[in-house]
Amino acid sequence: MLNKQKREIIKKTLVYFLLIIVSLIMAFPLVFMFSTALKSPKEIASTDLTIIPSTITYDNFHEVFYETRLVTGLLNSFKVATLTAIIASTLSLSAGYTLARIKFTGTSILQIWIVVSQTFPLILIIIPLFIILRTLGLLNQHPGLVLVYVVWAIPFSTWMLKGYVQAVPVEIEDAALIDGCSRFKMLYKILLPIIKPGIVATSLFAFILGWQEFFFALVVLRIPEKTTLPVLLTRFIGLEGMARWGPLAAASLVATLPALVVFLVFQKHFISGLMGGAVKQ
Amino acid sequence: MKITKFLKTKGILLTTRNKEFYFLLIPSCIIILLFSFYPLLRGVYLGFTNYKFGVNKELIFTGLDNFFILFKDRLFLQSLGVTVKWVFFNVFFLYIAGFFIALLLNVDIKFKEIFRCLTLVPWVIAPVVRGLMWRFFYNPSYGVINVILKNMGIIDNNINWLGSYEYALPAAIFVNVWSTTPFVAVALLAGLQTIDLQLYEASSIDGANIFQKFIYITLPQLKVISITIIILLSIWTINAFDIVYVLTGGGPGGTTNLPMLLAYNEAFKYGRPGYAAAIGNFVLLFVIFGLGFSYLISKNRKEKL
Numbered sequence: 001m002l003n004k005q006k007r008e009i010i011k012k013t014l015v016y017f018l019l020i021i022v023s024l025i026m027a028f029p030l031v032f033m034f035s036t037a038l039k040s041p042k043e044i045a046s047t048d049l050t051i052i053p054s055t056i057t058y059d060n061f062h063e064v065f066y067e068t069r070l071v072t073g074l075l076n077s078f079k080v081a082t083l084t085a086i087i088a089s090t091l092s093l094s095a096g097y098t099l100a101r102i103k104f105t106g107t108s109i110l111q112i113w114i115v116v117s118q119t120f121p122l123i124l125i126i127i128p129l130f131i132i133l134r135t136l137g138l139l140n141q142h143p144g145l146v147l148v149y150v151v152w153a154i155p156f157s158t159w160m161l162k163g164y165v166q167a168v169p170v171e172i173e174d175a176a177l178i179d180g181c182s183r184f185k186m187l188y189k190i191l192l193p194i195i196k197p198g199i200v201a202t203s204l205f206a207f208i209l210g211w212q213e214f215f216f217a218l219v220v221l222r223i224p225e226k227t228t229l230p231v232l233l234t235r236f237i238g239l240e241g242m243a244r245w246g247p248l249a250a251a252s253l254v255a256t257l258p259a260l261v262v263f264l265v266f267q268k269h270f271i272s273g274l275m276g277g278a279v280k281q
Numbered sequence: 282m283k284i285t286k287f288l289k290t291k292g293i294l295l296t297t298r299n300k301e302f303y304f305l306l307i308p309s310c311i312i313i314l315l316f317s318f319y320p321l322l323r324g325v326y327l328g329f330t331n332y333k334f335g336v337n338k339e340l341i342f343t344g345l346d347n348f349f350i351l352f353k354d355r356l357f358l359q360s361l362g363v364t365v366k367w368v369f370f371n372v373f374f375l376y377i378a379g380f381f382i383a384l385l386l387n388v389d390i391k392f393k394e395i396f397r398c399l400t401l402v403p404w405v406i407a408p409v410v411r412g413l414m415w416r417f418f419y420n421p422s423y424g425v426i427n428v429i430l431k432n433m434g435i436i437d438n439n440i441n442w443l444g445s446y447e448y449a450l451p452a453a454i455f456v457n458v459w460s461t462t463p464f465v466a467v468a469l470l471a472g473l474q475t476i477d478l479q480l481y482e483a484s485s486i487d488g489a490n491i492f493q494k495f496i497y498i499t500l501p502q503l504k505v506i507s508i509t510i511i512i513l514l515s516i517w518t519i520n521a522f523d524i525v526y527v528l529t530g531g532g533p534g535g536t537t538n539l540p541m542l543l544a545y546n547e548a549f550k551y552g553r554p555g556y557a558a559a560i561g562n563f564v565l566l567f568v569i570f571g572l573g574f575s576y577l578i579s580k581n582r583k584e585k586l
Binding site for chain 1: 301302304305306308309310312313316317319320321323324325327328381382385386388390396398399400401402403404405406407408409410413414415416417418420422423425428429432459462463513516517520522523526527540541544545548549554557558560561562564565568571572
């Protein structure tokens with residue numbers, strides 16, 4: 001019996017040890033970026049590995065906020081991501097509601113379209129889209145990029161919201177309808193408050209998508225004043241591949257913050273949702 | 282009339298009672314059709330044309346011409362070789378690393394949630410930032426990677442990871458594995474948690490050791506989800522763009538020039554979108570093949586059930 005207990009302890013120690021190594025590899029880069037953002041140029045270029053900077057300086061943050069386009073990029077990204085979130089979740093809510101409540105082939109089409117939009121080479125979509133946006137005069141314009149993101153977010157957002165609506169018993173709706181409430185009023189007064197968490201989650205998904213996306217932004221916004229954060233960050237690297245790493249680290253951290261906050265707040269929700277999806281596959 | 286009735290009972294058309302739902306569905310449908318479905322078809326078609334930006338020439342359908350040019354294009358042929366290595370090693374290491382982490386996270390220990398959170402960190406970071414970070418870590422003179430490997434005595438001299446023909450691709454593969462492992466780990470962890478624990482208990486009574494349990498229970502139970510993950514990973518890695526664009530931009534000497542980088546340059550640098558779309562079509566063939574394969578497997582599984 002003792003032997004078994006011993007083996008259990010050895011096993012758990014080994015698991016802890018391995019998990020610590022794995023966590024280090026996965027999380028260390030972000031920690032190190034944080035420390036780099038607080039270092040002086042001299043310390044960044046030194047070959048002594050320090051996690052806690054010998055002298056903490058906020059120069060890098062000061063520089064990116066006052067001497068680069070970071071603030072413009074932040075505002076652009078915020079504008080694009082917010083508009084994407086609002087429009088995509090509104091459209092997805094009405095579509096998701098419909099697909100949740102009636103038997104309709106649309107559901108299987110939606111499923112197929114989610115797979116298609118996640119797997120098809122983006123270059124095939126972006127070339128005609130580029131031409132369409134150019135014709136509409138939306139190239140180098142934020143609404144153009146928002147349009148692209150909304151289209152891209154809708155399939156998955158609709159799927160998410162459809163799930164949330166399905167979790168609400170249809171009897172509640174019927175009761176309101178029988179009492180003489182119109183369908184739209186019922187949606188607004190009864191269903192919306194119940195599925196609020198789902199709407200928040202979907203909006204955050206669309207927001208993060210708009211905040212982090214790179215490829216479409218690279219193609220659609222080709223003038224510096226209009227670019228969103230991800231494209232702006234790549235401009236920190238000069239022609240010769242020379243980069244000023246301190247400011248770049250500071251700007252990268254600022255860019256990472258929204259997703260990090262969302263993740264920390266909704267961590268449990270996020271993982272269980274993801275695992276649920278994975279099991280269904 | 283008979284046809285519409287048939288369509289309604291099959292759920293292809295909405296029944297009269299549900300007409301009001303049209304208003305809720307139509308906006309999304311129009312947007313998707315105009316800005317996603319149509320561009321996709323158009324993009325596939327452009328791959329069979331001579332379309333060029335900035336030239337006022339007629340759009341001519343050239344059939345398979347673009348493909349014949351592709352297979353004489355040295356850049357493309359080189360890119361094919363790079364892609365095979367990129368996809369194979371990425372999927373291989375992603376699956377192994379993801380499985381390893383999933384097994385660790387499946388053990389019942391304290392602080393499980395914290396470890397799970399820490400392994401998911403790369404996910405929170407935007408792909409571009411992931412690439413930029415690692416570009417910094419790979420820096421030839423003071424990058425962390427060189428410093429750590431030197432301190433450990435593994436290398437004697439600094440290596441120019443992203444600038445050498447030999448190391449650029451492995452270095453880029455490492456970054457991609459690092460950034461996609463969380464997805465694989467979580468998906469496999471979800472799979473592990475669906476396995477009936479009684480299977481393990483029964484095998485314990487039969488005297489199976491931990492390795493036998495793994496090979497005869499865990500692996501077969503995860504077969505379907507593993508195949509799905511591997512197909513999905515293959516499709517994602519063949520479509521990769523962001524990280525490699527930021528890390529190496531396809532260089533040095535084209536040693537990391539993945540098809541999407543090649544296509545992006547053809548379309549938006551050299552103004553040859555028709556040719557770029559042909560590259561996209563070529564990749565599309567593999568995507569369709571992968572999706573078809575996974576469809577067959579899921580159909581097969583349903584029939585067995």
